[in-house]
Amino acid sequence: MRNEGSSFIESFRRYQQFDNWFLAFNPLSKLNILFVLGFSSMLINDWRYGFTLSTLLCVLAFAVNRGVKFLKPFSVIVLIFGFFTLVIRQFSVEGTTVLFTLFGILPVTEEALVNGLNTASYLLGFSGAVILFFVTTEMRDLMYVLEQKGMSHEVSYIVLASFQTIIDLRKNAELIMESQKARGIETEGSVMNRIRAFFPILGPLVLGAISGTEEKSIAMDARAFSVKCKHTFLRELRPALAWEKILTAAADICFVLLVVYKLVLR
Amino acid sequence: MTAVELKNVNYKYPLADEYALRDVSFRFEEGRFYGLIGENGGGKTTLCNLIRGLVPHFYHGELEGEARVFGMNIKEHNAEELAVRIGYVFQNPFNQMSGIKSTVFEEVAMGLENLGVEKEEIIRKVEEVCHFLGIEELMEKNPNELSGGQRQRVAFASIIVMDNEMLVIDEPTSQLDPQGTENVFEIIRNLKEAGKTIILVEHKIDMIAEYCDEIIVMKEGKIVCSGETQDILSRMELLKYDAQIPEAAIWGHEMAAEGMPLSRIPITTGQAVQYAVERRQTDGN
Numbered sequence: 433m434r435n436e437g438s439s440f441i442e443s444f445r446r447y448q449q450f451d452n453w454f455l456a457f458n459p460l461s462k463l464n465i466l467f468v469l470g471f472s473s474m475l476i477n478d479w480r481y482g483f484t485l486s487t488l489l490c491v492l493a494f495a496v497n498r499g500v501k502f503l504k505p506f507s508v509i510v511l512i513f514g515f516f517t518l519v520i521r522q523f524s525v526e527g528t529t530v531l532f533t534l535f536g537i538l539p540v541t542e543e544a545l546v547n548g549l550n551t552a553s554y555l556l557g558f559s560g561a562v563i564l565f566f567v568t569t570e571m572r573d574l575m576y577v578l579e580q581k582g583m584s585h586e587v588s589y590i591v592l593a594s595f596q597t598i599i600d601l602r603k604n605a606e607l608i609m610e611s612q613k614a615r616g617i618e619t620e621g622s623v624m625n626r627i628r629a630f631f632p633i634l635g636p637l638v639l640g641a642i643s644g645t646e647e648k649s650i651a652m653d654a655r656a657f658s659v660k661c662k663h664t665f666l667r668e669l670r671p672a673l674a675w676e677k678i679l680t681a682a683a684d685i686c687f688v689l690l691v692v693y694k695l696v697l698r
Numbered sequence: 699m700t701a702v703e704l705k706n707v708n709y710k711y712p713l714a715d716e717y718a719l720r721d722v723s724f725r726f727e728e729g730r731f732y733g734l735i736g737e738n739g740g741g742k743t744t745l746c747n748l749i750r751g752l753v754p755h756f757y758h759g760e761l762e763g764e765a766r767v768f769g770m771n772i773k774e775h776n777a778e779e780l781a782v783r784i785g786y787v788f789q790n791p792f793n794q795m796s797g798i799k800s801t802v803f804e805e806v807a808m809g810l811e812n813l814g815v816e817k818e819e820i821i822r823k824v825e826e827v828c829h830f831l832g833i834e835e836l837m838e839k840n841p842n843e844l845s846g847g848q849r850q851r852v853a854f855a856s857i858i859v860m861d862n863e864m865l866v867i868d869e870p871t872s873q874l875d876p877q878g879t880e881n882v883f884e885i886i887r888n889l890k891e892a893g894k895t896i897i898l899v900e901h902k903i904d905m906i907a908e909y910c911d912e913i914i915v916m917k918e919g920k921i922v923c924s925g926e927t928q929d930i931l932s933r934m935e936l937l938k939y940d941a942q943i944p945e946a947a948i949w950g951h952e953m954a955a956e957g958m959p960l961s962r963i964p965i966t967t968g969q970a971v972q973y974a975v976e977r978r979q980t981d982g983n
Contacts, residue, residue: 440801440803440837440838441803441821441825441837444803444817444821445817445818445821572798572800585812589796589798592797592798593796593797593798596797596798596842597797599842600797644790644792644793647788647790647793647794648793648794648797649756650752650756650786650788651786651788651793651794651795651796651853652796653752653756653777653781654781654785654786654787654809654857655781655796655808655809655812655856655857655860656778656781656782656809656812656813656860657781657812658777658778658781659778659781659782659812659813660778661813661814662814663811663812663814664810664811664814664815664816664817664820665811665817666803666804666807666811666817666820666821667804668817
């Protein structure tokens with residue numbers, strides 16, 4: 433075998449390596465902790481907690497070299513949902529203490545502003561946790577740990593294949609549009625032109641996807657996909673470490689206490 | 699030993715009016731390489747589906763007659779077991795990738811993972827097959843970024859690594875360029891030398907003539923003729939079944955029509971040259 437291939441092949445003989453501790457964190461434990469953090473911002477519903485949490489999540493994303501990937505969707509959430517929520521609350525929440533008037537017509541009250549900040553902050557806290565999870569965890573790793581816990585490999589395949597299917601559908605749509613263009617059909621220009629060009633491609637796109645699915649099922653069947661036996665894994669992740677389990681348990685306990693406090697004691 | 703035995707098989711797909719297979723009787727022997735040729739819609743792919751067990755386990759429909767694969771009636775066979783014993787490669791290389799693996803190495807290993815093979819054994823077998831097929835340079839690449847020809851080679855690797863007893867290969871080069879076709883037939887040649895039972899559907903008749911032991915010609919769901927490759931592909935009457943004959947055979951018949959018959963009708967370029975040289979030597983004497 434070529435020397436340059438051997439380190440690649442050797443990588444399958446050990447647990448998969450990652451660039452840092454957070455990326456290597458057991459996916460289920462990470463999911464648990466981040467979702468607990470996300471839900472906590474909704475339960476606490478205080479803009480100071482929510483904005484602090486989302487800032488910390490942002491800092492963590494940069495610390496683990498996923499800052500740019502994190503900021504792309506997160507900034508959309510900030511701009512659209514965060515800012516939009518803040519503005520809408522000025523109209524929907526009544527208040528008596530007017531702080532200032534926006535554009536000379538919209539009175540901004542303290543009550544509406546606090547309410548808007550609280551809502552925006554928990555949206556950012558929750559979505560920040562979700563986004564951080566998905567930019568630091570590959571779906572195949574999540575599916576691997578779920579299969580270890582007993583999820584069927586059919587479900588795993590469906591989830592993973594769906595992501596590739598979306599990419600394939602987009603490529604096929606582009607191909608069909610190009611061939612329509614080659615036949616003289618107008619596919620660019622005004623919005624109406626684009627809509628008129630788009631709908632006729634749906635038929636061949638959907639039919640192509642259906643026949644492609646049939647062939648793919650046959651191809652997977654040829655790879656013993658339906659054989660009823662315990663599957664093995666070429667690519668393995670290390671089991672969750674003790675400190676990961678302790679941290680996850682601590683996060684869960686804190687969350688349960690928070691729920692009890694919010695729902696029962698207050 | 700007989701791998702597949704068909705007796706008076708008739709088959710109709712669900713909701714179809716016409717039979718896709720009509721009164722098909724044939725015996726496929728182990729270790730032989732069969733070429734299946736004929737017009738489009740002649741029943742070749744349906745016959746492959748039957749041998750592979752997709753009919754009746756995947757495509758239901760009406761199956762009559764007797765079809766035995768490895769000695770057992772096809773209807774009694776466990777579909778999963780057939781999938782392991784009979785490998786299947788078909789024409790669209792883009793639909794033969796799983797879409798869920800990041801590297802070719804993992805893609806090829808997938809079948810062995812599904813069979814519960816131990817990791818070290820998986821690594822050994824995949825390395826061996828990648829070396830056998832000459833796709834080592836593709837091992838680290840993403841299967842979704844490969845060309846059609848490269849994907850077809852990976853599809854072959856994914857099946858060969860499972861060490862099936864029989865291989866059904868349905869028009870593997872129809873979507874490939876000449877270089878891709880050359881690469882695929884190189885793989886098929888290696889499989890033949892390894893003694894596998896192979897059933898190949900192809901329209902590239904010159905390639906079929908080079909490699910196959912026996913030819914089966916199908917038209918309108920029936921086997922219209924079958925026999926040794928040399929015998930079948932040298933006959934002009936194959937044209938009436940809408941099947942092609944090799945260029946070398948056409949040339950041989952034209953030579954005979956011109957009053958310069960060769961010792962036999964060639965079916966490959968190599969034979970054409972050989973018989974032409976013999977003819978010249980005979981004329982010289």
